[in-house]
Amino acid sequence: MQQHLAVMAETGRLNLDSHYTFRDQDIAIRLDSCLAEFRRFHRETQLDGEILDKGAYQKQIRENQERNGYVLATS
Numbered sequence: 001m002q003q004h005l006a007v008m009a010e011t012g013r014l015n016l017d018s019h020y021t022f023r024d025q026d027i028a029i030r031l032d033s034c035l036a037e038f039r040r041f042h043r044e045t046q047l048d049g050e051i052l053d054k055g056a057y058q059k060q061i062r063e064n065q066e067r068n069g070y071v072l073a074t075s
């Protein structure tokens with residue numbers, strides 16, 4: 001999903017301050033609003049692959065943070 005979010009931000013489908021914001025060198029995303037827009041994007045562009053539910057994405061985020069990946073914090 002994150003690679004698609006980047007494309008969506010570059011093309012204006014995601015908006016700064018309503019879907020995501022910058023904190024120093026980091027990017028903070030609002031999962032609910034990004035996920036809703038991603039679902040629309042997925043449907044409209046007929047992307048391959050499945051869309052997970054919010055809980056599954058939250059689990060992936062937690063696991064990435066626990067592995068000291070690119071997720072620095074959640075709130």
